[in-house]
Amino acid sequence: MVDAGGESWPSSHEFFGDMMIVRLDEEVSETRGRLRPPNSSRTPTSDFLSDRGVLGELRTRDLNPIGARSGDEIVLDDIPDDISSTRVMVRESGRSILCDPTRAYFSTKLQSERLETLALAKELRSLLGRPLRVCDPFCGVGPALATLLGEPDLVGDVLASDLNPDAVEMLLDNLRRWDRREYRPTISNLKAPRGQDSRAGGCAELQQTPPPGVGTCFWSTCHTDHRDPALSRAPARQDGTEHG
DSSP, X not given: OHHHHGGGSOOOEEEETTEEEEEOOHHHHTTGGGOOOOOSTTSOXXXXXXXXXXXXXXXXXXXXXXXXXXXXXXXOSSOOGGGSOOOEXXXXXXXXXXXXXXXXXXXXXXXXXXXXXXXXXXXXXXXHTSOEEEEETTOTXXXXXXXXXXXXXXXXXXXXXXXXXXXXXXXXXXHHHHHTSOOOOOOOEEEOOTTOOOSOGGGOSEEOOOOTTOXXXXXXXXXXXXXXXXXXXXXXXXXXXXXX
């Protein structure tokens, strides 16, 4: 079986909270049921999943359970949903980030880029002599915001948005835990001219770039001043833009 798969067998894996994810090419995906997850205390994962790539414009991931840990046992067949959930907490920059890669884009491999953004933001704050206004138009569940908001007196105003309502839902959950206050999800229609670029660039000193393959967003949440609960706003919806 190994010889038949050749170089199609996974050569790397990704830890995602308490999940271990491996990418399986089509050539070996049919043998998924014969794979065995590691059964070792050095690999304290709850779930072992195969990754068949990203799906659609929202770039969610197509994950399938191979095995799940239940106590000291590894369940390989008829895995119950309650022990194979893909909704997990990822620890990054001192904060726990709620995410579900099957519902919203998130990459643990981009942590180094987020730390680089933090370093540049601190330099910019030193030049301006005050907290920054930040725009993250492709925020997902908020990993970049977790890094920036974790730095004292770095961020004043924040505009965060994403085209995926599931990502916004988890973002608001994360903000509630980080800030220890409520963010009430409401929706309103805001018309934007077709093909117009982000209008937030003129009011933000620091603006995040989108992940690969992601275009203009239409779901947004505006966190006006994260230091003052009285100045927060809830999600808004923008129509009329085209997602590339």
